[in-house]
Amino acid sequence: MMKYRLFTIPLALLLACSAERPVTSTSRAFEGSLGTPPPKAAAPKLARYAMVVSAHPEASRIGTQILQRGGNAYDAAVAVQFALAVALPAAGNIGGGGFLLYRDRNGSAGSLDFRETAPAAASRDMYLDKQGNVVPGLSTAGPLAVGTPGTVAGMVALHKLMGKLSWPALLQPAVALATRGFPLTAKEAAGLNKTRVDFEKYNPGNVPAYVRPGGGDWQPGDTLRLPELARTLTRIRDQGRAGFYRGETARLLLNEMKRAGGLVSQADLDSYRAKWREPLRGRYRDYDVITMAPPSSGGVALLQMLQMLEPVDLAQAGYHTPLAVHYITEAERRVYADRATYLGDPDFGLVPIQKLLDVDYNRQRAGTMRSRGRATPSSDIVAGANLPSYESNETTHFSIIDALGNAVSCTTTLNGGYGSKVVVPGAGFLLNNEMDDFSVKAGTPNAYGLTGGTANSIAPGKRMLSSMTPTILTHNGKVALVTGTPGGSTIITSVLQSILGIVDYGLNAQQVVTAPRLHHQWMPDLLDVEAGALLPVAQDTLRARGYQLNPALPWGRLDIIHVQPDGTLEGGADPRGDDTALGY
Known part of the structure; x- marks a missing residue:
């Protein structure tokens, strides 16, 4: 099974790209004037x-x-x-x-x-x-x-x-x-x-x-x-x-x-x-990540984004602050550019998975993010160089x-x-x-x-590319999170946000699935925003930095199980649908 290590970049270097001064604790991050308060939600099952x-x-x-x-x-x-x-x-x-x-x-x-x-x-x-x-x-x-x-x-x-x-x-x-x-x-x-x-x-x-x-x-x-x-x-x-x-x-x-x-x-x-296919494996913080290989694009894209975000202290940056949104969005747009160029059915051509998940490659991609939290126009972003050439809600x-x-x-x-x-x-x-x-x-x-x-491209017997991203995280050798969602092109970014919500922000399972979401897919150059995802002042800040915000109707149906340290199963069923968590 393929496993990929994550690179590290000094946090001070990354935070120098932002105009905000990051706070010093997770609790204070949530209280910041630019950050959205943790989502209110019913108790998890x-x-x-x-x-x-x-x-x-x-x-x-x-x-x-x-x-x-x-x-x-x-x-x-x-x-x-x-x-x-x-x-x-x-x-x-x-x-x-x-x-x-x-x-x-x-x-x-x-x-x-x-x-x-x-x-x-x-x-x-x-x-x-x-x-x-x-x-x-x-x-x-x-x-x-x-x-x-x-x-x-x-x-x-x-x-x-x-x-x-x-x-x-x-x-x-x-x-x-x-x-x-x-x-x-x-x-x-x-x-x-x-x-x-x-x-x-x-x-x-x-x-x-x-x-x-x-x-x-x-x-x-x-x-x-x-x-x-x-x-x-x-x-x-x-x-x-x-x-x-x-x-x-x-x-x-x-x-x-x-x-x-x-x-x-x-x-x-x-x-x-x-x-039957070998899943992809990676690591984020102190969690092992198991996810889907091509012809799903989801696993490759998810691991790329986690690699780019690993060095950023998102808890310190705050929940849905312009700083955090900047790094997440810039990682997303670069990954979706790669997706459009390189990913397809591995039975019909070369899919350069090893290169796309290479440490130096993703370091270079993350290094192109603009300073002071400013947006990089998608027209300025192409798929990464020197690689072999080759969907519903x-x-x-x-x-x-x-x-x-x-x-x-x-x-x-x-x-x-x-x-x-x-x-x-x-x-x-x-x-x-x-x-x-x-x-x-x-x-x-x-x-x-x-x-x-x-x-x-279409060919007889070929499997079409997908965004589906079924994913399992383990911690200290035990299952910690089972996650996934519908949502077409938004699947990958929604699964990413479910992981960040659990790992970086300490939300419970129902908060994670209830939280309003954000999404960017390179083209069109729009940051989709669910109602309530960003405070007005954060929206103004992001617009001033070059982000084109697109108010969007709710999307996706995250259904997750978070395993607490004592082994209790915590179910999150997305309220956007008729989703239901049951157990015994």
Whole structure:
């Protein structure tokens, strides 16, 4: 497994770049006139033995029951994944893919890549017109946006290697949930109503169950029943992988591809394989960091940012002060420039991970930050020199720790909310729109404003680049933090802020997930700011120093588990969604 040491730079040298005089203690830092007070939040959920934190109360309930019945964290992960496919149609899925990171009770760690792949009939310029321009919407909705799904193969691979309970026992709760139905939350009712027009547009002649029978709007508390999805889950329960990639489910999926002009074929389904990959390892302060390797960009970018921030005493600088925001933002913009240039599927080209995580390389990158806390225009920043040349807010994440000490961090997605909006007739599940996570055209931003290059161009069988960043931190050989979030391009920076909140600022788990966030991704040159993240005086100071602040609606759904020194599990469930922490 790859492990990277962090460089050190004298704090006095770094702080000389700022106009503020840093205070001398963490408590005084929070009281500074430019810093935001620690976020107010409900008390975190506490548990002694095991915990599940996911994006829906039904999924957390099912996962916790699996643990109480003697299942391990990997069993619970399978059950939670399929429960989310029922209860969270905006992002939970069997028609998408994702990444899972684990750390077992004996200290070994690994990761599973069940990211979607481009169909064999896909081509580099498939979303361009005759003039070479991107055709709007072609890669984001409808049948051409669909990549070969990986979720079912991923869960089968996880259970085969690491599961304890029987496969049918893990699938049955999701089957029952889809059959009997469940009450819609206010957020999910609003999401389904907002998407109704797209459901009708991309499913002509096949009104899916996600459209309210008889017309009109869904109301909170209405029961959503998914009988077609229940039958599909039953086939997966009884037949395993073949219940999805072969037989009746595959026939229904391929019929829809043929009818609508999609590219996924039986050969694509047969050839799809989830891949076990070595995770990346690094260190921040006195914590070991385990995170995801490419084709996720998240782990590389996260470790780069932690390397750049390691020498900065963020606790001394203060929480969300202009000084702290300066260093965090400047690290982010440099890392996202590298992401756009160098990262892609390692099975299809050279991804220079060793160089990107090299001590001297990141020292040089951090050394280009401007003095006195001033912004570096993104137009002045390019990817680092001398290296080899070469996505949705509706992803979802869950974190699990079992009574034995096994930990799972899993991020899974359809990409955009409700994916491609295509529901397979007779099978009842939504298909992804992950093809938009490729660089449809080098230098052209995708749906989330992320710019990519040729390293992430479309090719048959290739996995599209992702921002998903499932991450586990250990301290003194024991799991200390399990973290991750949806949020497209904001995933990496949100995971970073969860780590800083725990390690540097001493926040509890619920404070971390509740706290308003900040985000910069190089291009566009904007610092996104959630309401309440910065005091007005801090905003004025940052604007005066060249930062372009962009007020943004809330993003992400951080779901984390923080292990306290006495072993108590502290769950943080993001209030931006219906996220729920449960344990015992």
